[in-house]
Amino acid sequence: xxxxxxxxxxxxxxxxxxxxxxxxxxxxxxxxxxxxxxxxxxxxxxxxxxxxxxxxxxxxxxxxxxxxxxxxxxxxxxxxxxxxxxxxxxxxxxxxxxxxxxxxxxxxxxxxxxxxxxxxxxxxxxxxxxxxxxxxxxxxxxxxxxxxxxxxxxxxxxx
Numbered sequence: 073x074x075x076x077x078x079x080x081x082x083x084x085x086x087x088x089x090x091x092x093x094x095x096x097x098x099x100x101x102x103x104x105x106x107x108x109x110x111x112x113x114x115x116x117x118x119x120x121x122x123x124x125x126x127x128x129x130x131x132x133x134x135x136x137x138x139x140x141x142x143x144x145x146x147x148x149x150x151x152x153x154x155x156x157x158x159x160x161x162x163x164x165x166x167x168x169x170x171x172x173x174x175x176x177x178x179x180x181x182x183x184x185x186x187x188x189x190x191x192x193x194x195x196x197x198x199x200x201x202x203x204x205x206x207x208x209x210x211x212x213x214x215x216x217x218x219x220x221x222x223x224x225x226x227x228x229x230x231x
Contacts, residue, residue, distance in 0.1 A: 100150040101183065101207070102230040103169055105159055107145040110138035110214075111221030122146075126210075126226070134214065138221060151183070151229065163218045165191040167225060181207055183229055189216070207231045 108123065119129060122143040129135045149157040151171045159167045172184040187201045205211055207229050214224035 100152055101174075101181075102148045103151045103157055103171075104146065104148045104226075104228045104230055105167065105169075106143060106226040106228075107161060108224040108226060109142045109144050109162075109219060109221055110135070110224055111140045111219070112138050113140045115140075128212070135224070140221075144223075148230070161189070161216070161223065161225075163216055163223060165189050165216065167213075169227070181231070183207075185227075187213060187227070189213070203227075205229055 106123070117130075117139040119126075119141045120143045123129070123141060129141055144162055147159060149159070149169075151157065151169075153171050153173060155171070157169045161167055166189070168188050168190070170186045172186060175182045175184070183205045185203045185205055187203065188199050190199075201213065203211055205227070208231070210226045210228045212224050212226055214222060216223040
């Protein structure tokens with residue numbers, strides 16, 4: 073009988089630990105990364121409908137250098153302090169983002185992020201970019217040549 077009670081207790085402990093981890097992960101912010109391919113075309117402007125309302129694409133540098141935008145990939149990753157998030161890019165490079173800390177300023181959460189883009193066997197394309205980001209405010213990393221155009225990475229933190 074005591075062995076059965078021990079097994080049930082152990083199972084309940086494992087279940088409780090799993091629920092605790094799931095609850096913690098459910099409250100972790102999400103880093104959403106969108107990979108955008110931008111090109112220039114004589115045929116006129118075309119913006120992939122899967123891209124959200126991004127006014128930067130039609131008014132800000134360096135976006136105005138291009139007139140065709142296609143969403144290649146969009147993924148979300150839970151952000152945890154000092155746990156790197158990595159994502160392969162279509163040009164063979166790898167994006168790595170690390171959450172350093174979170175602060176609150178005037179009731180607004182701010183995230184201290186480090187980002188780098190590297191390629192095996194080569195010098196890092198982007199090394200040690202430090203960004204302080206707000207929730208639901210995208211920031212962009214761009215400039216990598218790809219497919220006759222350039223890649224822009226939109227990074228967005230969702231609470």
